[in-house]
Amino acid sequence: MKAVQATRFGDPAALAVVDLPDPVPGPGQIAIDVTHAAVGLIDLFGREGLFRDRPGMPRPPYVPGLEVAGTVRALGDGVTSFAAGERVVSMSATGTGGYASVYIAQAPLVVSTEGYDLDPALAVSVVPNAAMAHVALTRIAHLAEGERVLVHGALGGFAAAFPGIAKRLGAARVVGSVRPGKLSAAATTKLPYDRIVDSTGLPDTLGDERFDVIVDPVGGELRTRSLDLLAPGGRLVAAGNASGDWDHRLDSNRLWLGGISVSGFSAGAYLPTHPEAIRPALDAALAAVAAGLGDTELDVLPFSAAATAHERMHSRALNGRIVLTPDPQ
Structure with a gap:
């Protein structure tokens, strides 16, 4: 081969x-x-x-x-x-x-x-990531119907799987954030975001809006600023480090003072010990992509x-x- x-x-x-x-x-x-x-x-x-x-x-x-x-x-x-x-x-x-x-x-x-009438290039690009998004939202973030979700790096390969899965799980609103250079692409995306904003202006860009779940595959200083965007009881899922800032740290005192939590999610670490999560996640992912929510x-x-x-x-x-x-x- x-x-x-x-x-x-x-x-x-x-x-x-x-x-x-x-x-x-x-x-x-x-x-x-x-x-x-x-x-x-x-x-x-x-x-x-x-x-x-x-x-x-x-x-x-x-x-x-x-x-x-x-x-x-x-x-x-x-x-x-x-x-x-x-x-x-x-x-x-x-x-x-x-x-x-x-x-x-x-x-x-x-x-x-x-x-399913799926282009295999689209299927391989979205179905596995959508399955991991399903696991992250259901088993790590415990997303409930009617909650609000913010996804950083909104157009990235992993992040792009989250809005469709979040919508199918009943999220009331899904907002994305991107770097300034990605805003023009964000304006034409078919991904089911309700709004996409400039990440460099956060948290001010979103005014008083707060989120129950934030998905962060970016890391670095954006992760720290995200804590100000969580509602009481909110959950931040650290799901990557696209920023490349491997030395970044969070102040744990902000967690108990704000009544918020931060959890890590890595498929390689989680799935081997939770194999029962895989099949329902793959089925949910395939249904979401077939419904056009992962384009x-x-x-x-x-x-x-x-x-x-x-x-x-x-x-x-x-x-x-x-x-x-x-x-x-």
Whole structure:
């Protein structure tokens, strides 16, 4: 099979297309012929070596990628709920392996898209993230019907999944925030935000408006300013660090004084110990995307342009998601 391999820690030039043996599914696994693999910020962090000292994290050479779409190639022992040729989307249990023409998935992390008229590039871009948004909103933020939600980095790959899921869960209002350079794109987005504002003006931009749930995949100083936007009893979900500010800290005294809470959410940390959350989340995500609540901007590049994809991700020169597809043979 063809695969994009991170040959070392470092810059995007570390990514190279290589030939690897076709993998075979083991018990409880599914082999997928990959048509599309989504590129995520976590892929960049891994390639750069930011997590190199954490136990269990991949070390070169390895294949990045944690979200794929394609068709079922073969079933491992014990897998009976899928059929060869069936169109599917899968998340990764390890955060790796997606940038390849054949991918081995754990069956519980796979959802069929048969019966839905979905572009596989859109499906892989939104369904896994929407599933994680569902987990974050239901099990971490405990979003209740009628509550108000604020999502930072509103057009980003992960953030873009939240408004549709929040609406389907009964949120009364969903507001997004973006950097000034993203405001023109925000004005034309199809994502179901009620309003998108300039994040640099927060909290003043929103006047007296307060939120029950804030989703923050950005981090840094914006996370601190977000505390002023939480209503009493409000919950902030720290769901990433796109700012790159790894030294930022919060004043815990503000939590008890304001009657608010801050919780972290990482799919890689949460899902292995809460596998029962996966299936309902995938089903809810697929329904939301099929209803048109996840339409986001897409750019599809070949495996051979993986380094370019990572460069664009690093520069934040996109307003949606980049997807890789195997080069024509």
